[in-house]
Amino acid sequence: MPVNLWLQSVDFLRDELPAQHFNTWIRPLQVEAAGTSLLIYAPNRFVLDWVNDKYFTRLLELMTERNNGEVPDVSLLIGSRSQSQVQQPAPAPAAPPAPVTAPATSQPAPAPVVAAPPAAAAPAAKPATSNEPAEGKSVVTRHVSSLNRSFTFDSFIEGKSNQLARAAAWQVADNPSHGYNPLFLYGGVGLGKTHLMHAVGNHLLQKKPGARVVYLHSERFVADMVKALQMNAINEFKNYYRSVDALLIDDIQFFAGKERSQEEFFHTFNALLEGNQQIILTSDRFPKEIDGLEERLKSRFGWGLTVYVEPPELETRVAILMKKAEQGRVALPHDCAFFIAQRFRSNVRDLEGALKRVIAHSHFTHEPISIELIRESLKDLLALQEKLVSIDNIQRTVAEYYKIKIADLLSKRRSRSVARPRQVAMALSKEVTNHSLPEIGDAFGGRDHTTVLHACRKIAELREADADISEDYNNLLRTLTS
Numbered sequence: 001m002p003v004n005l006w007l008q009s010v011d012f013l014r015d016e017l018p019a020q021h022f023n024t025w026i027r028p029l030q031v032e033a034a035g036t037s038l039l040i041y042a043p044n045r046f047v048l049d050w051v052n053d054k055y056f057t058r059l060l061e062l063m064t065e066r067n068n069g070e071v072p073d074v075s076l077l078i079g080s081r082s083q084s085q086v087q088q089p090a091p092a093p094a095a096p097p098a099p100v101t102a103p104a105t106s107q108p109a110p111a112p113v114v115a116a117p118p119a120a121a122a123p124a125a126k127p128a129t130s131n132e133p134a135e136g137k138s139v140v141t142r143h144v145s146s147l148n149r150s151f152t153f154d155s156f157i158e159g160k161s162n163q164l165a166r167a168a169a170w171q172v173a174d175n176p177s178h179g180y181n182p183l184f185l186y187g188g189v190g191l192g193k194t195h196l197m198h199a200v201g202n203h204l205l206q207k208k209p210g211a212r213v214v215y216l217h218s219e220r221f222v223a224d225m226v227k228a229l230q231m232n233a234i235n236e237f238k239n240y241y242r243s244v245d246a247l248l249i250d251d252i253q254f255f256a257g258k259e260r261s262q263e264e265f266f267h268t269f270n271a272l273l274e275g276n277q278q279i280i281l282t283s284d285r286f287p288k289e290i291d292g293l294e295e296r297l298k299s300r301f302g303w304g305l306t307v308y309v310e311p312p313e314l315e316t317r318v319a320i321l322m323k324k325a326e327q328g329r330v331a332l333p334h335d336c337a338f339f340i341a342q343r344f345r346s347n348v349r350d351l352e353g354a355l356k357r358v359i360a361h362s363h364f365t366h367e368p369i370s371i372e373l374i375r376e377s378l379k380d381l382l383a384l385q386e387k388l389v390s391i392d393n394i395q396r397t398v399a400e401y402y403k404i405k406i407a408d409l410l411s412k413r414r415s416r417s418v419a420r421p422r423q424v425a426m427a428l429s430k431e432v433t434n435h436s437l438p439e440i441g442d443a444f445g446g447r448d449h450t451t452v453l454h455a456c457r458k459i460a461e462l463r464e465a466d467a468d469i470s471e472d473y474n475n476l477l478r479t480l481t482s
């Protein structure tokens with residue numbers, strides 16, 4: 001129940017704050033649920049800015065903890081609930097109740113520091129502007145972006161697959177808006193794009209704690225825009241996004257087909273670039289390949305630097321597992337990390353998920369992590385995988401991909417159009433199944449194991465030298481293992 005989430009968190013915050021602060025800033029807030037979202041009403045802009053600035057991040061943290069780690073959808077608004085049942089936090093004990101509609105004027109009012117909207121100006125004196133709807137309605141103000149503090153450069157494992165992306169992100173973090181703007185990271189799911197984006201944001205905030213770094217998913221941008229339109233607050237929406245130091249938008253492919261959002265984003269994008277404010281975007285594909293995205297956006301996305309994040313190679317996957325285990329203070333033997341990494345190839349999120357399951361199993365059974373324990377705890381996933389990545393399935397997938405017949409893969413034909421896909425299929429069989437070289441040779445029309453070995457070496461070489469082969473191989477690997 002979202003309202004309870006808020007009330008419990010506020011209750012917790014009450015113990016962390018001096019009573020006078022609680023009563024002045026938190027108590028006047030009212031809460032209302034709107035579907036799965038929470039609307040928090042502040043009586044005036046001054047309280048809103050102050051709460052936004054000083055307490056909102058902490059409140060979001062508290063709510064996230066109580067919401068199984070999921071960041072709830074919360075908006076801070078000016079106004080009050082229209083219904084009769086106003087949910088207001090109870091006052092903190094041992095302190096006189098604070099005024100509900102205005103903060104104590106004797107209270108010193110330092111300027112807002114983080115993520116304050118542009119209009120965050122003088123206390124309570126701000127008159128209603130033409131952007132502000134009539135009394136009783138609310139002006140939408142963005143919630144403070146909540147960066148995941150654990151997504152840092154330190155916790156990001158570098159490997160060949162993400163080296164360029166990491167270097168570019170680091171460059172942006174170190175020298176925002178003067179290097180690559182926008183930075184566009186793209187690649188398959190769960191490969192660390194969001195992690196890198198947050199790492200930049202965290203670094204910017206570390207260097208300049210007052211920086212306005214706003215992270216959001218593209219769907220949130222769309223939803224906020226719709227809400228702003230409904231509430232006649234589109235100017236405030238525009239001003240907010242144009243006032244940030246860095247705008248981080250995840251999964252930009254969700255803009256596809258949403259013309260009004262693209263239009264708004266287009267203008268925001270231009271304004272930010274002109275103002276030398278940093279933009280970082282992620283997507284699951286190359287900008288030009290996002291169907292339903294306006295050409296002018298596609299072309300602008302390429303103005304800075306566009307970097308592909310590839311699935312990590314085996315060594316990197318092992319290093320990621322070792323790092324995650326170390327972070328969780330869990331003893332993970334190297335051969336166990338290797339065993340898991342060999343089997344979860346295309347997505348770091350799944351890799352992490354597998355490790356979490358193994359760790360949980362080890363806790364429950366009070367047994368140290370071993371290959372046997374891993375087999376037991378990941379039984380269903382491993383069985384599923386083995387089924388998916390049989391040599392038969394590899395042959396079928398490769399034949400479909402290259403538009404040739406399975407029989408060609410097994411035949412003696414040596415033409416390049418058949419021989420290369422056959423080598424790719426053999427190399428994949430070696431990489432993703434546990435079959436031996438002779439077994440693989442047998443499955444490919446009774447070939448010798450040295451032929452399979454040669455194919456594996458050849459494909460490894462070509463993946464280094466030939467971008468097309470490398471892309472084909474990665475695509476196939478992803479199809480087979482995700």
Ligand SMILES: Nc1ncnc2c1ncn2[C@@H]1O[C@H](COP(=O)(O)OP(=O)(O)OP(=O)(O)O)[C@@H](O)[C@H]1O
Pocket residue numbers: 151155156157158162188189190191192193194195196251282284320348349352
């Ligand atoms: N190189 C890496 N080092 C450490 N952790 C990583 C690395 N790559 C990914 N991860 C972890 O994998 C998980 C998924 O990464 P992330 O959310 O950044 O993926 P993504 O590419 O943004 O995927 P999606 O497109 O689904 O949003 C995160 O927990 C992240 O910390």
